[in-house]
Amino acid sequence: MNKLYGYKKCSTVNKLIKYLRKQRITYEYFDLIDNDIDRVTLEELITKSGKSIDDFFNIRGKYFKEHNKVDDLKTMSYEEKLSLLLSNGFMIKRPILEMDDHVFIKFSERDLEIFLLK
Numbered sequence: 001m002n003k004l005y006g007y008k009k010c011s012t013v014n015k016l017i018k019y020l021r022k023q024r025i026t027y028e029y030f031d032l033i034d035n036d037i038d039r040v041t042l043e044e045l046i047t048k049s050g051k052s053i054d055d056f057f058n059i060r061g062k063y064f065k066e067h068n069k070v071d072d073l074k075t076m077s078y079e080e081k082l083s084l085l086l087s088n089g090f091m092i093k094r095p096i097l098e099m100d101d102h103v104f105i106k107f108s109e110r111d112l113e114i115f116l117l118k
Contacts, residue, residue: 002027005037005045005096013095016107023116027097032089039086045096049103053081056093056105063090 004020004027006013020027030037046053054073058064073081085091097104102115 003030003098004028005030005032005092005098006094007031007033007089010094012107016095016097019107019109019112032092032094035089037086037089037092039082042082042085042092045098045103048098048101049105051105053078053085056085056096057081058091058093061090063088 002020002025004013004016006016006029008031042056046056049055057073059073076084093105095105095107097107097112099115104111104115
């Protein structure tokens with residue numbers, strides 16, 4: 001089952017939802033703000049994405065900027081970064097779409113179409 005991690009009020013999440021509906025792709029939705037993502041799930045998403053943990057930070061988000069965390073990331077350990085992501089759903093970049101063994105961060109229609117054509 002595909003899984004979409006997001007926030008209801010995020011315009012990018014809503015664009016992805018519209019795209020998935022148009023493509024008739026089913027998914028289970030997990031709200032990162034209303035629910036706490038667990039450590040094991042987050043680590044699995046990071047691993048499956050093939051990206052750095054730094055790519056999972058919503059550094060353009062209001063919450064991240066208000067708490068002056070941009071400079072802190074440069075000196076934080078992996079464990080500290082993971083704890084920060086787990087501390088508040090607004091810290092996590094969204095949407096995150098898990099399809100099979102692939103994880104997409106943000107929404108790129110082009111990337112999804114390339115993946116779906118395989």
